[in-house]
Amino acid sequence: MARFDSGDDSVVVIIGSGAGGGTLANELTQKGLKVVLLEAGQRQSSATFHNDEWFAFNQLAWLDKRTTSGSWRVAKDFPNLPAWICKTVGGTTVHWAGASLRLQEHEFKAKTNYSNITGANLLDWPIGLADLAPYYAKAEDKMGVTRTNDIPGLPGNNNFKVMYNGATRVGYKTVHTGRMAINSRPRDDRSSCWQLGFCFQGCKSGAKWSTLYTEIPKAEATGKLDLRPQSQALQILADKNGKATGVLYADANGQHNVQKARIVCVACNSIESPRLLLNSATSTYSSGLANSSGQVGKNYMRHTTGSVFAIFKKPVHMYRGTVMAGIIQDESGLDTSRGFAGGFEMETISLGLPFTAAFLNPGAWGRDYAGMLDQHNNMAGMWIVGEDMPQESNAVTLNPTEKDQFGLPIPNVHYDDHPNDLAMRAYGYKRGAAVYDAVGAIRTIETPPYPSTHNLGTCRMSESPRDGVCNKWGQTHDLKNLFISDGSQFTTSAGENPTLTIVTLAIRQADYIAGECAKKNL
Amino acid sequence: MKRREFLQKGAIAVAGVAIATSGAAAVSFAASWTAELKAFSEHEGETLLKMVREIFPHDRLADSYYIKVVHDLDQEAQATPASAQMMHDGIAQLDAGGAKKFAARSSAEQVAGLKRIETTPFFQKVRGIELVSLYNNPAVWKRFGYPGASYPFGGYLHHGFNDLKWLPDPPASASPKAS
Ligand SMILES: Cc1cc2nc3c(=O)[nH]c(=O)nc-3n(C[C@H](O)[C@H](O)[C@H](O)COP(=O)(O)OP(=O)(O)OC[C@H]3O[C@@H](n4cnc5c(N)ncnc54)[C@H](O)[C@@H]3O)c2cc1C
Numbered sequence: 001m002a003r004f005d006s007g008d009d010s011v012v013v014i015i016g017s018g019a020g021g022g023t024l025a026n027e028l029t030q031k032g033l034k035v036v037l038l039e040a041g042q043r044q045s046s047a048t049f050h051n052d053e054w055f056a057f058n059q060l061a062w063l064d065k066r067t068t069s070g071s072w073r074v075a076k077d078f079p080n081l082p083a084w085i086c087k088t089v090g091g092t093t094v095h096w097a098g099a100s101l102r103l104q105e106h107e108f109k110a111k112t113n114y115s116n117i118t119g120a121n122l123l124d125w126p127i128g129l130a131d132l133a134p135y136y137a138k139a140e141d142k143m144g145v146t147r148t149n150d151i152p153g154l155p156g157n158n159n160f161k162v163m164y165n166g167a168t169r170v171g172y173k174t175v176h177t178g179r180m181a182i183n184s185r186p187r188d189d190r191s192s193c194w195q196l197g198f199c200f201q202g203c204k205s206g207a208k209w210s211t212l213y214t215e216i217p218k219a220e221a222t223g224k225l226d227l228r229p230q231s232q233a234l235q236i237l238a239d240k241n242g243k244a245t246g247v248l249y250a251d252a253n254g255q256h257n258v259q260k261a262r263i264v265c266v267a268c269n270s271i272e273s274p275r276l277l278l279n280s281a282t283s284t285y286s287s288g289l290a291n292s293s294g295q296v297g298k299n300y301m302r303h304t305t306g307s308v309f310a311i312f313k314k315p316v317h318m319y320r321g322t323v324m325a326g327i328i329q330d331e332s333g334l335d336t337s338r339g340f341a342g343g344f345e346m347e348t349i350s351l352g353l354p355f356t357a358a359f360l361n362p363g364a365w366g367r368d369y370a371g372m373l374d375q376h377n378n379m380a381g382m383w384i385v386g387e388d389m390p391q392e393s394n395a396v397t398l399n400p401t402e403k404d405q406f407g408l409p410i411p412n413v414h415y416d417d418h419p420n421d422l423a424m425r426a427y428g429y430k431r432g433a434a435v436y437d438a439v440g441a442i443r444t445i446e447t448p449p450y451p452s453t454h455n456l457g458t459c460r461m462s463e464s465p466r467d468g469v470c471n472k473w474g475q476t477h478d479l480k481n482l483f484i485s486d487g488s489q490f491t492t493s494a495g496e497n498p499t500l501t502i503v504t505l506a507i508r509q510a511d512y513i514a515g516e517c518a519k520k521n522l
Numbered sequence: 523m524k525r526r527e528f529l530q531k532g533a534i535a536v537a538g539v540a541i542a543t544s545g546a547a548a549v550s551f552a553a554s555w556t557a558e559l560k561a562f563s564e565h566e567g568e569t570l571l572k573m574v575r576e577i578f579p580h581d582r583l584a585d586s587y588y589i590k591v592v593h594d595l596d597q598e599a600q601a602t603p604a605s606a607q608m609m610h611d612g613i614a615q616l617d618a619g620g621a622k623k624f625a626a627r628s629s630a631e632q633v634a635g636l637k638r639i640e641t642t643p644f645f646q647k648v649r650g651i652e653l654v655s656l657y658n659n660p661a662v663w664k665r666f667g668y669p670g671a672s673y674p675f676g677g678y679l680h681h682g683f684n685d686l687k688w689l690p691d692p693p694a695s696a697s698p699k700a701s
């Protein structure tokens with residue numbers, strides 16, 4: 001592993017080692033660029049992961065305090081935990097389930113295609129599917145996505161069997177074990193899935209793609225990566241001429257350091273990325289870095305989500321095997337006759353007993369609730385994930401009074417469901433229940449959204465510098481050598497799980513950065 | 523990080539405390555279990571036991587599993603004076619809510635009493651700690667038939683991940699055989 005001098009201003013500094021940052025680090029080092037990768041969390045491995053929901057949560061999740069506001073139910077149930085994401089090398093690709101879907105053509109043009117939706121701050125992406133298609137192909141190959149590149153689908157577990165039978169009985173047609181970044185056979189020096197059922201807790205077999213044990217070690221092998229775990233960026237430094245010059249960060253001992261940089265790439269996930277830009281305000285950049293549009297932190301999206309769990313007479317053991325074991329795609333298209341714009345996917349989900357008790361209906365108690373938990377072995381479950389509307393008032397802002405351990409303002413996450421989101425969720429719940437009713441559910445349960453696992457849009461891409469924070473390469477409109485490299489770039493959320501697209505954008509961004517460096521434009 | 527401050531606020535994060543303390547429970551099942559409580563009187567211990575039973579009542583679980591929860595509440599009270607005070611006051615409030623003391627009332631009356639205080643910080647603290655203390659206890663998992671970690675036996679690939687027999691198997695196009 002390389003170690004670069006803090007005064008070396010020829011390095012690219014990437015902040016955050018998750019889907020976006022970890023991938024970008026590998027791509028850039030493969031092209032010969034020197035990269036310093038700052039990561040707030042510690043480095044774990046398959047050996048240190050535990051098949052234990054609460055243990056893994058405490059080991060891997062971002063637990064620094066955040067505040068919430070708005071009418072979303074998460075603010076009531078989890079006032080200090082708006083998002084369920086990671087602080088660890090590999091970021092949230094340690095927790096993630098692996099569902100890897102391409103966005104659809106029409107979703108890149110939501111403003112054009114969804115007509116005027118009151119209250120929605122819709123915008124078309126400055127790119128379309130044709131721009132991304134070759135990079136999607138690279139990402140799918142890199143991640144070993146099943147049902148692409150001649151990789152067979154995963155075998156379905158019991159939870160999928162229930163979903164499949166119910167779905168086909170109500171007439172759904174596109175139902176299968178999904179496109180998953182989980183090895184169905186050994187590939188890329190990683191084993192195939194053992195059906196452990198603890199995908200959210202860090203995959204102990206390594207079958208599931210995570211930057212922790214794919215991109216990052218590959219980047220280290222180039223001798224061009226200086227990975228610094230337990231190093232939290234506090235501020236991005238910039239000169240008066242619109243150039244980022246380095247990053248101030250706190251290391252494992254709480255020591256403050258400055259790493260000089262030729263290019264800075266922000267990939268801290270959609271809450272910390274805008275927070276970092278806002279906390280980097282100076283007299284020159286009084287509203288925060290890269291914020292001439294005023295859109296930094298705005299348009300926070302989290303997908304319209306909800307789960308349907310169903311109780312059956314006979315056992316399901318939903319927790320056996322992959323968590324997202326299958327998908328129904330029939331509702332993912334654009335069909336406004338359903339009463340809303342945008343589409344959603346239905347994907348199996350399972351929780352162990354500890355998390356079922358915590359999430360099935362947060363705050364609930366008493367005989368009825370305990371009675372549902374008694375049926376844990378007889379439950380099947382699915383997650384609904386759909387496009388939510390960007391709204392300018394849904395925003396990550398700096399809490400005016402509360403500070404973190406470094407003395408910096410903590411983020412507040414404000415979210416109100418848009419009427420379109422509510423209509424989609426209500427419809428999704430009904431359709432999910434219909435699937436399970438068709439195979440004899442004795443009871444179905446509408447489970448409210450978990451703390452956000454998908455966080456998007458807070459530094460969005462836009463054609464015009466007035467409408468967003470970065471251009472189609474993720475390069476900020478205001479500072480040429482400052483890039484947004486994570487899900488905060490998303491102009492709209494689309495109905496698909498976002499990570500494949502985050503990885504795709506990172507591969508594409510790496511090409512652009514390397515090209516601009518070669519042309520001496522950066 | 524002000525860990526304690528955080529832990530007191532987030533519903534989920536309460537888990538951290540309970541995890542940290544649940545190891546302590548070498549619970550004695552003797553009638554005199556309340557004698558082991560440090561922060562609570564015998565009466566308070568018995569009241570809390572009734573309370574935690576009614577919050578998540580499972581007929582299949584003997585009192586011993588709930589006594590462990592009370593021990594975890596005791597740990598929390600010892601660690602945090604403010605929590606101890608909140609729990610002393612909350613128990614007194616429960617007792618004051620009827621002609622009989624809370625622990626002496628019928629189950630239906632206890633539920634009604636808890637319903638009246640369900641939005642209080644006291645109730646939420648007890649529920650939050652119980653949520654983890656009860657459902658994150660491997661002994662409780664056993665009673666529910668939840669196996670916990672699957673890594674020690676190599677996962678479910680050869681241990682029934684697709685053994686459901688009451689519905690037909692999906693075709694291979696939707697669900698290929700394991701390769
Ligand atoms: C339980 C769960 C299941 C999921 N399943 C799926 C799925 O099936 N399919 C899918 O597409 N997506 C899934 N996701 C979402 C997916 O994990 C995220 O979309 C993705 O990881 C986001 O990538 P990112 O690069 O934006 O951020 P992350 O992967 O979260 O990485 C951000 C990193 O930045 C670090 N960081 C933050 N601030 C700083 C700072 N100031 N200094 C230094 N480092 C910092 C963090 O510690 C973190 O490591 C799931 C998420 C969860 C929680």
Ligand code: SF4
Nearest residue numbers: 193194196197199203
């Ligand atoms: S089910 Fe498969 S992907 Fe998920 S944790 Fe287990 S081995 Fe990894």
